[in-house]
Amino acid sequence: MSKNNHQTDVVIIGAGPTGLFAIFQCGMLGMKTHVIDALEATGGQCTALYPEKPIYDIPGFPTVAAAELIEHLEQQAAPFDPLYHLDQQVTGLQQESNGNWTVTTSKSTAISCKAVIIAAGAGAFGPNRPPLEGLENFEGSSVFYLVKRREAFRDKSVVIAGGGDSAVDWAMSLPEVAKKVYVVHRRDKFRAAPESVARMRSLAEMGKIEMVVPYQLHGLEGTDGKLEAVIVKDLKGNERSLEANILLPFYGLATDLGPMADWGFELERNHVVVNPTTCQTQKPGIFAIGDIATYENKLKLILCGFSEAAMAAHAIYPLVFPDHELHFQYSTSQGVPGE
Template identity: 85%
Template sequence: MSQNIQKTDVVIIGAGPTGLFSVFQCGMLGMKTHVIDALEATGGQCTALYPEKPIYDIPGFPTVAAAELIEHLEQQAAPFDPVYHLDQQVSGLERQNDETWRVTTTKNTVIDCKAVIIAAGAGAFGPNRPPLDGLENFEGKSVFYLVKRREDFRDKTVVIAGGGDSAVDWAMSLPQVAKKVYVVHRRDKFRAAPESVARMRALAETDKVEMVVPYQLHGLKGTDGKLSSVIVKDLQGNERALKADILLPFYGLATNLGPIADWGFELERNHILVNQATCETKQPGIYAIGDVATYENKLKLILCGFSEAAMAAHAIHPRVFPDQELHFQYSTSQGVPGE
């Protein structure tokens, strides 16, 4: 059976902020793109983990919600007609010749391209699940590992478990809509920003938030996926039942590079080493940007990933158009298609 092989100029692995901005940068240089992501929607961790969380260090936005940032990036990329291949992971990357790479996915999508930009963030990721009997019966119904819409928790009694930024951030935000919020942590010291912890403790002086420390999750009670209570236990083995509608366990992410680790890149602590000037890896024609890439004095900031997207696109242009000289132009003078 013959393969249906699609062709494009650049394949972008990862549809997070840097991947989406790569579409724009490549498009401004006349290059067509296909974008592949393991998640069902664009946005990467901004969509999957903290869509309503404010981001303060995006130029031009004093504050912007993560989901709103993704919406703007999609609009910015739209004039260049990117082709999205979502809910599938890249499973193969093979050099066809000096000019072409072949990318295959877990859904048997096959794409030939002149260059690849890896914007995979931390790699494939999923939540660290608490070891609770019957947990899978409640997942997606009353146990969630991310908050897509705060409004979904209006008038609910919510148990938040964890001591990091996500737990503390939502412990401050959800009381605005929830009936009551419990915060369960195994110790009184939290790993989040001190200012945020102080604000959460101030909320705990009200009847909207209750600190349940030092306790750990121990069990779940309910029927047909609907929680009735969350059982917690302290270090002495004393149990307590918290009446609850929702459990949000925020124990971080389990991440790995997946097949990317086997593609012959030079790795440093599970990150891909790149040429800082071009973002090219040791594999000619393969580039890495954003959190997955590393070099001396690397800063893991979204705005740095945006800069790397621009540098990679300009470095790729001669591969896609070897006979065309690239004349640098500002977007204000060049314009955008359709404007």
């Protein structure tokens, strides 16, 4: 077998938080894993888009930075010796005559396995850009679509635009370092978790942020890539000029499933439909978990992805060990290898 050809029990596509936890769940059941990700490092969006973003709904962590969460998940997976294939995209998925699957990548890696877990988030992603004239002149210097280091915005005047979780979470976090924080949204209703919205409004009442509602982004003022003001307009055409150095437009991500879109999965709004009790797709041996998976009443939460990882691993066990009966054990009684 060449260095680019491998054989394992389970291939996990995606090294974000859900994929990393799937390593642990498979490992606890004695299954070996290989992990493929298009990014150069593990962590998915948590690493690439918002490593310092605080996350509030991970059990056991009142708050945890995204990068810290990934670090803990890597440590949890480490005893099971996963083999990572990073900086390469999955390009092919082919079923073998014996029922196994072969996964191939853009770097000519080929991995034969008994089952595949797709934990690829929403696929390849990029920011949804606001339609502002001259926006490109400020991108990378004054306009950013993610926050990698809060410290970069110390003593800056920051305009946050958007009404989802990212906008609200950073509206709660950046006042600790920024000189001024505005929150611009087209309506007074936000799409983030209610408790987070309540905390943001409390900060506004204390004067730590300014709510600019209902307004939308209308224009940018500045020279040589240095932003001086953000122009906003309400539905009646009234304009305001917000003196600012930084604009953070959080309008979500434009996603692309890439080659996975042509693999014959049942798709619903660019998400892979799965059985909610096993997370198996309509293709036997192929499972999907996390943000890429969908079923009735699906919640796009990391903690739900963790649960799906456990369900998928248990459903895969008889495919890897058809002659063994699985006796469920809690980790407290089973222990972890090396401990």
